[in-house]
Amino acid sequence: MAVLEPFPPLGSAGERQISAEGFALPPGYHLRPAQASDAAAIRGLVWRVRINPLGLDWRRFWLVTFEERLAAMGQVKPHAGGLRELASIATEPAHRGKGLAHRVILILMAQHAPPLYLTCRAELRAFYQPFGFTELGPEEMPPYYRRLWGLARLLRPGGREGGMAVMRWLGAPAKKSPAEAGEERPEAGNV
Numbered sequence: 001m002a003v004l005e006p007f008p009p010l011g012s013a014g015e016r017q018i019s020a021e022g023f024a025l026p027p028g029y030h031l032r033p034a035q036a037s038d039a040a041a042i043r044g045l046v047w048r049v050r051i052n053p054l055g056l057d058w059r060r061f062w063l064v065t066f067e068e069r070l071a072a073m074g075q076v077k078p079h080a081g082g083l084r085e086l087a088s089i090a091t092e093p094a095h096r097g098k099g100l101a102h103r104v105i106l107i108l109m110a111q112h113a114p115p116l117y118l119t120c121r122a123e124l125r126a127f128y129q130p131f132g133f134t135e136l137g138p139e140e141m142p143p144y145y146r147r148l149w150g151l152a153r154l155l156r157p158g159g160r161e162g163g164m165a166v167m168r169w170l171g172a173p174a175k176k177s178p179a180e181a182g183e184e185r186p187e188a189g190n191v
């Protein structure tokens with residue numbers, strides 16, 4: 001039986017809370033909001049996995065820890081015009097494939113009302129689709145993302161497969177938890 005850590009109160013954005021119970025973490029892993037003392041570890045992971053190093057205010061981050069060290073993380077980052085972006089999703093290589101990034105994404109989606117945007121390398125589209133994110137064509141992108149997407153194409157031509165994808169979650173249901181989907185993770189123990 002999953003042992004739930006206390007969830008912070010969900011604001012008005014959090015009405016569609018995603019099953020925290022269903023998506024259990026393996027034993028020894030814990031989900032919590034970041035603290036000021038986590039800022040250096042957050043920056044360190046960002047640099048190691050080479051994702052966008054801008055906008056890393058620890059106050060927005062949720063972390064999964066193992067033996068009190070950062071294992072996975074993510075944030076929702078605000079942009080001008082009220083746009084909000086699921087960002088800085090990363091898992092330490094030694095902890096990958098255990099559902100940690102999924103768990104971080106689910107808590108962030110539970111706490112922020114749609115729409116949420118994200119940008120990712122094209123090969124990661126399939127990673128985000130089960131959460132309800134769909135890829136946007138340039139005509140659907142808010143101007144901020146259209147500019148970014150255009151810049152990425154200039155820097156790395158090669159069409160849809162090689163470049164950057166812009167995705168949006170409009171509130172469609174997230175992927176079911178493994179338990180809900182009847183495919184229990186054998187190692188799942190606590191949250």
Ligand SMILES: CC(C)(COP(=O)(O)OP(=O)(O)OC[C@H]1O[C@@H](n2cnc3c(N)ncnc32)[C@H](O)[C@@H]1OP(=O)(O)O)[C@@H](O)C(=O)NCCC(=O)NCCS
Pocket residue numbers: 049051072088089090091092095096097098099100101102103119120121123124125126127
């Ligand atoms: C992408 C990343 C965050 C995944 O972290 P993770 O904790 O291993 O992810 P989870 O364990 O929650 O999920 C792994 C699942 O995603 C799938 N997945 C991973 N990469 C994928 C990809 N490129 N395309 C499709 N699915 C992918 C795995 O097959 C696995 O599926 P399964 O659970 O059905 O077996 C991690 O590899 C990472 O930190 N990469 C470097 C940083 C990065 O690229 N971040 C994304 C920025 S947009």
